[in-house]
Amino acid sequence: MKKFVRRYLSVNVLPIWMILAMDVVMIGLSLLLAYALRYDFSSRVLDSATMWRTMGLTMVVSLVFFKMFRTYSSVLRLSSFVDIARIFVALFVSYTAMALACMVAPLVTDIRLAPVNVILMAFIINFALMASSRVIVKMMFETIKAGGSSQTNIFIYGAKEAGVNIAKSLRVSMRERYRLRGFIADEPDLYDKLIMGVRVFPNDENLFDILAQKGVKTIIVSPAKRNELKKEENLDRFLKHNIKLLTAPPLSEWNQRGLESGDIKEIQIEDLLQRDPIQIDIRKVASHLEGKRVMITGAAGSIGSEIMRQVATFNPYKLILVDQAETPLHDIRLELMDKWRNLDAETIVADIANQTRMEAIFEEFRPQYIFHAAAYKHVPMMEDNVSESIQTNVAGTRILADLAVKYKAEKFVMISTDKAVNPTNVMGCSKRICEIYVQSLAKKLQKEGGHVTQFITTRFGNVLGSNGSVIPRFKEQIRRGGPVTVTHPDIIRYFMTIPEACRLVLEAGSMGNGGEIYIFDMGKPVKIVDLAKRMISLSGRTDVKIEFTGLRHGEKLYEELLNVKELTKPTYHEKIMIATVREYDYDEVKDRIQHLIDVSYSYDQMKIVAAMKDLVPEFISKNSCFEALDKKEE
Template sequence: MRRKMVSLCLVLMDAAIVALVPFIALYLRFEGLVNKRYLELFINYLPEIIVIRLAVFYMFGLYQRLWRYASIHELIGIISAVTISSIIIGVYMNVTGADIPRSIPVISWLLVILLLGASRLFIRVLHFVRHSRQDQVTNVLIVGAGDAGAVIAREINQRYNNTKRLIGFIDDDAYKHNQRLYGVKILGNCRDIARVTVEYQVKEIIIAIPSLGGPKLRDIVKGCKKTGCAVKVLPGLYELMDGKVSLNQLRDVDLEDLLRRDPVKLDLEEIAGYLTGKRVLVTGAGGSIGSELCRQIAKLSPNQMILLGKGENSIYEIDRELRDTYSTFKIEPVIADIRDESRINHIFDRFKPQVVFHAAAHKHVPLMEAQPDEAVRNNIFGTKNVAEAARRIGSETFIMISTDKAVNPTSVMGATKRVAELIVQSMNSKGKTKFAAVRFGNVLGSRGSVIPLFKKQIAKGGPITITHPEMKRYFMTIPEATQLVLQAGSMANGGEVFVLDMGEPVKIVDMAKDLIELSGLQPGKDIEIRFTGLRPGEKLFEELLTAEEGTNSTCHEKIYVANLKQVDEGQLQKALALLQIRERTPDEIVRLMEEILPSYRVTRGKVGQERRGAEESAVEDRPASKIVVGQVVVEG
């Protein structure tokens, strides 16, 4: 359509030039004193002259050329077309008995060449000027003509119009098509993206639909990527806790977006009720989960935040980030090791936190498998130190971050986290502090997740290494997990282990393929995927519950409470005393944890290797077991 319009404009312009040239030629020949007879003669012949010229111009392809790239070849085409048309006109007028001065055809021939050439040169100059401006201005297409798209459009027009030009919207709502929003059209639906990007020379596509689910977003992203445009996406609603949309929030499409889950519905009043105006301490505050907890808590205006962690660099970074954003409450960065009981007691005596989020833990399964004594000291006795300090000073709420690896653990890390859950449960009856744990699976983008590793492997050209083609994991984004942790904290009455609805498990190999494609490469062709076999402590499928536990639903659709047995306090204290003996060998530590946790399936040593081999070989014949948990289906 656009090309037809350009051709029509060229035809009309040429018709005007051809119509004016005979009279200009007469004016030049007679130096302004034109005989009336000649004027009448050319007026009578003008329709034939225009038709002959335009017909020959068409035959020579003057309306099928890209004049923005005109060169000497196009000039030769103009001269040829004008010469042939001039000869035809001359013969026609001579045959029909027209008596005109012999110099008029020559002057007309020269004038038509000059004016046609000038018009085409003007087109090229105009394109050059526009193109030079477009080098600094990016044509932008917004997918989503809703509230978020409107905010982005307004911001582009008001604040970024010198670098971005909004050319239109794409929206699947047929009612909106051909209507205008902020002066630009809704140009079609998602199937029209490829056409629109070519027709309007789009360089950047913004997907502005925060409520869009992962599967639909995946389809849109694939269509956008095929155009070769830069693709930006607005974060999901779970990342927009305050509901505000801004162009500064746009980012490149990442795996978190393709796995986007339904937005989390939060009761902000309930959460604010136990956090606003309170002294809040977060252990592991420099880690992935801990730092995001700090960000989310900061939005709810606590009285004071104590950022406790062992790594000085990570604590420094989250401290500076919060100070740059918030100035209405006190922020105290504290460098401390949760294994140091006297240091932890001193910190709690000094700050007297009312709410404690315990996120500090050793989480790397293979590393802890090789060093079970460190896992025990940090995950078990570090948790015990923090929990006892909170109980002693009378904290109101204590929330521990747990993991799905604590269910039927096959790793030292999982086993130590399950023992930590037992400690938190047992603490609940010893004072006024409400103790609870929140159990969930992997989080995308955390330091210990596979995603950063996959990205590094892709950057190096591969291969991506995966332990098993059938390995599956539950995944959440960091913001979603932390928001649900805060919500669960508001529900805690004491002694609960909350279980988050993790949705459906995702194959690790499918995630790897998505990451490769997001990098503009092809799995198996550009980047090899190599399977290396299960590592010590790993299992193919994670579980959120044991078959005996089951859950009770809560008032939140994504939060459940595990039905756990009462902790045998005497047995737990006896086991902890035995674990605390420093001279224990790794195998002795593992045997002690087996006694504490009958569900612990050891995968260390020769027996562990045989068990892992049997699990790998049986996976093809093993139907996925399903435990229906309220509205949650847990697959193991």
């Protein structure tokens, strides 16, 4: 009984029997009106047995095809073009059958039915009544809902396919949350047009007066318009007027039901990075990784984990994922189980500076392709923990590089940093020493011939959203209400998203022959204070202040991707260049690095940094106690 009541007498949707009753009544009204039109509204129509006989038979036939095409099964307030089309087909088949019956019946029986022209008129009237009933119910429901105080008035930026599809999804699945008041377009041919009953407005200075008039403080940006929003002047116009910006995923990522409430999200600063999309040669990358045993160190970190995700799509024979951080590596294992259950992957907790442990891993798995992303990376932390930067970054890299040669790996791709150029801090210098060792080893192997492991180094700047980076920190500070802390009003950095940085790493790895240091086109540098201001504006908050805290130990105002003495050579990829750097003799480098590692175990920070400066003369400390060593040299 409860099931019957819930299905047929629910107050949330019109019961099926009531929809059927309405449709049957409309069949009768259609035939009555068709007869009246055919016979000039004569009163004799109601006394016609032929009419009543035709009406009864039409109702029976129509009910059969209504059942077949399920015209009554949809919720009226959610009616769509598909529902209207279904009604048209059901009525067309029903009235075609009736028209044939009207022509055949007099020939084989004494029964007379209505003329065919009455059936044709009835079909047209019936379809108009049933279609309009759905439209009227839908419009009434939307009008009633539009009066709800909980709705957010919105404009959609983008009036073409993507924008219109967003609008349709809002009306179907998010009508209680959003109320569409208009579209914004950059195309003059769309200005002042009506789409889904609302007007298209030009993206000009008058737009904000219109938004104010309509009570709109939120705009959903179509995926197709995200590049337009990246233009600095365009974005700043919206932020200046305190407009909240939301976005939707590209159409290719929608599920079959369209957008859902959780798909509409606040636009992120990463979405507005002022860069052109980076494309890579997928086939070439795939040819290097498919069917290979691939090792990734630092696999639980921001860069390592993204490299893992991208490599997983190229069908490697085996993944060997190494990291000393247990919990993040466990998260990677769970992600592999969820998304790549059939992929053969080993998640190994290990310290790259532990030579015995790393030797055992190489002996067991014999990786053919190595992405070395493991490193200590935080500048202030390494400034206070010099010995660890040497023992992990330098000694760990040397151990991995030597094992790659011993176990005949094909390629070794090392992730470096722009902080290795003219280093001003311990972390940057440690990575420069790694570059020196790897490059000198590559040149030595090339001279000796035989099997040669190809050593590739990639340098790039900051990645947006990486663990411990400025973006997550600013987000948390904004969430707490501020202040947002910036070290210096003039500090600038190069930024790249994690996925595009990793795509370029894969591309560079596939193109290298050994010994190259690749640098990436990082685009224009970004002022950190401007980044903070934009993030505050995007959050919609006006009460968050910015506070300057002063440069941290070893920090400089700007990063460089190349030493001033270095030149670059182009590659076939416009975003990747080769840095021509000073080359070191391997035998000399090997002894000096061993000396540096030995000194690191003294834990005498001044002594360790002095040895680093001896190996890398361009290492000039800034905002650090190690500046005293530079003054002594002067």
